[in-house]
Amino acid sequence: MSDVALDRPSYLPKAVSDKGPTLVTGLGLLIGFIAIWYLVDLRQATLFAIGGGLGAALYHGSFGFTGGWRRMVVEKRGRGMRAQMLMIGVAAIAMMPLLAAGNLGGQTLVGMTGPVGVSVILGSLMFGFGMQLGGGCGSGTLFTVGGGSARMLVTLAFFIIGALIGTAHLPFWLLQPNVGIIDLRLEFGLPAAIGLTVIALALVAIVTAVIERRAHGNLETEPEPKRPGWSWLLYGPWPLVGAGLVLALLNIATLLTAGHPWTITYGFGLWGAKIADAVGIPVASWEFWTWPAQAQALNSSVLLDTTSVMDFGIVLGAGLAAALAGKFAPKAKLPIGSLLAAIVGGLLMGYGARLSFGCNIGALFSGIASGSLHGWLWFACAFVGSLGGIWARPLFGLDGFAKK
Secondary structure (H helix, E strand, O other): OOOOOOOOOOOOOOOHHHHHHHHHHHHHHHHHHHHHHHHOOHHHHHHHHHHHHHHHHHHHOOOOHHHHHHHHHHHOOOHHHHHHHHHHHHHHHHHHHHHHHOEEOOEEOOOOOOEEEHHHHHHHHHHHHHHHHHOOOHHHHHHHHHOOEHHHHHHHHHHHHHHHHHHHHHHHHHOOOEEEEOEHHHHHOHHHHHHHHHHHHHHHHHHHHHHHHHHHOOOOOOOOOOOOOOOHHHHOOOOHHHHHHHHHHHHHHHHHHHOOOOOOOHHHHHHHHHHHHHOOOOHHHOHHHHOHHHHHHHOOOHHHOHHHHHHHHHHHHHHHHHHHOOOOOOEOOOOHHHHHHHHHHHHHHHHHHHHOOOOHHHHHHHHHHHOEHHHHHHHHHHHHHHHHHHHHHHHHOOOOOOOO
């Protein structure tokens, strides 16, 4: 994706040809909102709209964990990771008190928690490795699909397959050693949990800053807006910090609306199960899909699943942002090495996310912001897995530790 041409008035979209995608994605968001409101309710439609906002923020900020982690490892530039830590910290400060209250206005509020054990360790290692091959994390896959990436469509397809296979095997992995759910709020009290979380996030940010200063002598700054006035809010690009703050606020809005923080990958497993069921694979007999909540989801409209409607909104919101920025550019050409990497990466991410109770959003972002220790375990193991994925990228013809 190229930058906006400097010889064109910067307050206008880049190309007239993007009017088509702008119209389609804009109408898609509007019609989707109305349809979900009519078929389900206003709450579900609101979650779809929040998803649209998340997609726009992700795209305009190019806010992906995969690229941010790779830049830190390969280029010793930590701007992306520091924005991620700030985003999580802001969300944690707001969400932990809400979760401690347990409800607001009659809406029950629950956090994203998971047991600390073998399943999380193995799953997050796989996810970290896979996201460097697939080219995007859970949120990154969706917003780049919305931006028109054919390669990421392949990653998403195999992400769904991997998540479905993960549902078949999860009961086995739940029997493996674990110490149960460790909620920092319950272990140390609310003030200490918030304090410990903010301190730990700040330490990660400080480490990235120290490494970057030693490597380059300075810290990379946010680029100046490429458009005059406030037009960059509509057409992008956004600074990473700004995009991260918007994502934090929208995650808080998700908690207040859905009753739980933002998640992504549960929807992938559900879509895979519905497709498998439609072609005659007896997924309904798999233990995972016999559990009451999962059985209900499998037998109900996908529009009743909050994660799914938000995922749909993310894709359309990112598509609209890409069209407004003049960067909606579907590309069909896909080298064989890149194709294989997308397949392997998608499978590993889907399976790993199911084993580790989420991806970079459900487990890392929402998990840490909820005070769940499994979110920190996920972060550490996924980063280690990501190192392996960066090392393996050249095997598929992708850039790795050696900068191009």
